[in-house]
Amino acid sequence: MKLTLFTCTVTALLSVMVALPIGYLLSRYDFRGKALIDAVLDIPIVLPPLVVGLSLLILFNKMPPWEWLGIDGPSFEEMFGKIFGPFMPEGMDAGITYKVPAVILAQFTVAAAFAVRTMRNTFDQISPRAEQVALTLGCNRAQAFIRVVVPEAWRGVSTAGTLAWTRAMGEFGPILVFAGTIRGRTEVLSSSVFLEISIGNLEGAVIVSLMMVSIAVVVLIAVRMWGRESRKKFVL
Amino acid sequence: MIAVEQLSVRAGDFCIDGISFEVPTGEHGVLMGKTGCGKTTILEAICGLKEVVSGRITLMGRDVTRLRAGERGIGFVPQDGALFATMTVRQQLAFGPKVQGWGKKEIEQRVPELAEELGIEDILERKPFGLSGGERQRVALGRALAVRPKIICLDEPLSALDEETHEGMVELIRSVVKEHGITALHITHSRREADLIADKEFFLEDGKLVQGRVE
Numbered sequence: 001m002k003l004t005l006f007t008c009t010v011t012a013l014l015s016v017m018v019a020l021p022i023g024y025l026l027s028r029y030d031f032r033g034k035a036l037i038d039a040v041l042d043i044p045i046v047l048p049p050l051v052v053g054l055s056l057l058i059l060f061n062k063m064p065p066w067e068w069l070g071i072d073g074p075s076f077e078e079m080f081g082k083i084f085g086p087f088m089p090e091g092m093d094a095g096i097t098y099k100v101p102a103v104i105l106a107q108f109t110v111a112a113a114f115a116v117r118t119m120r121n122t123f124d125q126i127s128p129r130a131e132q133v134a135l136t137l138g139c140n141r142a143q144a145f146i147r148v149v150v151p152e153a154w155r156g157v158s159t160a161g162t163l164a165w166t167r168a169m170g171e172f173g174p175i176l177v178f179a180g181t182i183r184g185r186t187e188v189l190s191s192s193v194f195l196e197i198s199i200g201n202l203e204g205a206v207i208v209s210l211m212m213v214s215i216a217v218v219v220l221i222a223v224r225m226w227g228r229e230s231r232k233k234f235v236l
Numbered sequence: 237m238i239a240v241e242q243l244s245v246r247a248g249d250f251c252i253d254g255i256s257f258e259v260p261t262g263e264h265g266v267l268m269g270k271t272g273c274g275k276t277t278i279l280e281a282i283c284g285l286k287e288v289v290s291g292r293i294t295l296m297g298r299d300v301t302r303l304r305a306g307e308r309g310i311g312f313v314p315q316d317g318a319l320f321a322t323m324t325v326r327q328q329l330a331f332g333p334k335v336q337g338w339g340k341k342e343i344e345q346r347v348p349e350l351a352e353e354l355g356i357e358d359i360l361e362r363k364p365f366g367l368s369g370g371e372r373q374r375v376a377l378g379r380a381l382a383v384r385p386k387i388i389c390l391d392e393p394l395s396a397l398d399e400e401t402h403e404g405m406v407e408l409i410r411s412v413v414k415e416h417g418i419t420a421l422h423i424t425h426s427r428r429e430a431d432l433i434a435d436k437e438f439f440l441e442d443g444k445l446v447q448g449r450v451e
Contacts, residue, residue, distance in 0.1 A: 129318035132285050133376075137332035137383065138306035147335075151322040 001211070004188040007100065008168040011107040015115035015164035016157060023119025023160075024145065028128060044113045049173020052109055056178045060096055060105075102179035103186050107168035114167050115160040122156025123149070162223045166216050189215075237261045238282065238387060238421055243291035245274075245281045252277060254291075255445050257438050261296065264413055264420045266430040269440030275423045278440070279389050282421065283312050296386050296419075306335075311380030311388040311418075315395060317372040319364040325351075325375050326360040332383040346382060353412065354378045370401035374408070381412065388413065390422045394429060406432050 026038060044052055060076040074082070077096050096102050126149065134144040150157070172190040175181070181191040189212050196204035238259040245252055252274040259265030269275050280286040282293055284305030293301045300308045320328055329347045338346070351357045354374045364372060373393055380388055390409070394402050410433055413420045424430055430437055437448045 127316075127318060129314045129316065130320050132280075132283075132305070133312055133314060133318050133379070134320075134331070134335075135285065135305040136283050136308070136310055136312040137379070138335040140304070140306065143335065147331075148320055152320070154322070 001189065003100065003103070003186075004169060004190075007103045007107060007188060008165050010104050011111050011168040012115075012161045012165035014104070014108055015112040015168075016119075016161045018112050019115035019119040019160050019164075020150070020153075020157070022116050024123050024149070026116075026120045027123035041113055041116050044110045045117075049110075049171070050177055053106060053174035053177025056102075056105060056109060056174060057097065060102075060178075097178065098180045098182065098186060100179075100186065103175055103188060106174035106178045107171045109174060110171055111164035111167045115164040118160040118163055119153070119156055122153045122160070126152050158223055158226065162219060166219060169212060169216065237294070237296060238265065238419055239292075239294040240278070240282065241292045241294070243278065243281060243293065244289040245277050245286050246289050247277050247286060250274065250277065251289075252443055255440075256291075257445055257447060259419055259421055259436055261419050262414075262417045263435035264410070264422060264433055265436045265438065266422045266424060266434035267438045267440060268424060268427075268430060271425070273440045274443070275440055276391055279391050279421065279423055283310050283389050284308050285312075309383075309385050309387065311383070311385035313373070313376045313380050313388065313390040313393045315392045317364075317376035317393075319367075319372060319375055319379075321364055324361050324363055325356060325367075325378075328364075328375055328379045329360075329382050331379060336383055350378045350382055354408065368401070369397045370405060373397065373405055377409065377412070381416070381418075384416070386418060388418050388420045390420065392423050392425065395425065402429070409433065 022041075026034065047055075080096050080101070096105065130148050130152070131144045134148045135141070139147060169188075170190060172194065175186070175188065175191055176194070179186040181187060181195055183195065187195065189208055192208045193205045193212075196202070196208060240258070241256050243252070243255040245255075255278060257265070267275050267278065277286060281288050282295075284300070284303060284307075288301055291301070292299060295308060295310070320331065323331065326347055329350055330343050333343045333346055347360070348357070351360055354377060356371065356374050356378060359367065359371055359375075364375070367375065376393070393409070394405050397405060406429060409420075409422075412418075422433060424433075439446045439448060
């Protein structure tokens with residue numbers, strides 16, 4: 001349960017951080033390759049979940065992008081270990097696959113795609129005029145984005161965060177392949193359901209499922225209420 | 237003075253070429269023309285919001301063609317006001333001075349002074365939602381004037397106002413612009429509005445700019 005809350009929260013934060021600039025870029029600018037990026041962002045949504053997990057497993061362990069270019073080099077897994085290894089406590093190594101970072105990455109791959117879509121729609125609905133006025137008043141692009149666009153997009157940000165969070169909680173296929181379902185190590189609620197079913201404990205699976213439903217409902221209600229409060233502040 | 241020489245601007249597939257005109261210092265130039273003929277594109281190029289393909293834009297004797305929008309010293313009032321939805325009227329008026337690094341005291345002095353001049357003292361703590369069309373345009377005008385620009389560009393600022401509010405706003409814009417010696421470029425579709433406010437009139441037709449004088 002703790003691991004689920006932790007990984008979902010990290011995934012939601014990362015997804016929003018990535019979705020804000022990419023959603024803005026896709027909404028406001030026309031550039032060469034935009035259609036390709038747009039299509040690539042949909043891949044995690046349309047691919048079968050197990051294939052997403054398998055792709056991550058291969059990318060991080062067997063085939064880093066530079067290998068396709070014929071360049072020898074360490075895999076992402078080895079690089080991650082080299083960078084974070086010295087900072088890890090005694091007895092813990094800094095790997096990705098079949099460890100907590102793999103859970104987060106597996107959740108992030110799909111959740112971020114949804115968050116980007118949400119943010120792009122949000123920016124599409126915000127007129128660029130206010131931003132242009134901010135530019136004439138002395139803002140640079142980054143200042144106009146932070147001071148004018150982000151506050152106006154705040155409800156979209158909370159929607160994207162919630163969507164990413166709940167999506168991350170329900171993710172299973174990529175986690176199964178990339179992080180495994182190791183009891184007490186990479187076990188999140190969705191994988192608990194699978195583990196309970198696999199040992200024939202249907203009752204346990206139902207209890208965990210109900211917990212997931214309850215958490216999702218609580219999160220949705222909380223965000224809706226918070227959204228309503230912020231809308232009141234927005235209007236008054 | 238606003239001086240535009242042989243200006244070419246491209247906006248997607250749309251392109252305007254070889255536009256030249258001048259609005260002398262302290263005068264109110266009005267740009268008219270059919271919808272979609274490129275009036276707003278010209279205004280945006282002058283404000284630094286559209287990239288210029290070729291030609292030159294000179295504001296108060298300074299070549300600003302390649303400067304970014306914030307360095308041109310122009311106040312911009314768009315068609316719908318485009319107020320910042322999350323800010324109070326006070327915050328909107330203080331926005332420009334704040335971005336340009338004015339001192340707190342200076343801002344605290346400037347905002348009420350401007351609010352009084354534009355008759356919006358009573359709505360300083362309100363947010364844009366629920367403001368009337370006239371109030372929105374006054375706030376948009378105030379936000380543009382807050383940093384004391386020498387030039388102001390207005391893109392159909394009064395098109396959504398009822399007749400009574402329209403007349404009041406025309407008078408307000410006219411008096412504020414004259415009083416502060418601001419050079420203005422104003423886009424409108426209204427012949428009457430142009431007659432009331434213009435020192436110089438320009439018509440954009442079939443990609444050509446024709447200058448006319450107010451009779």
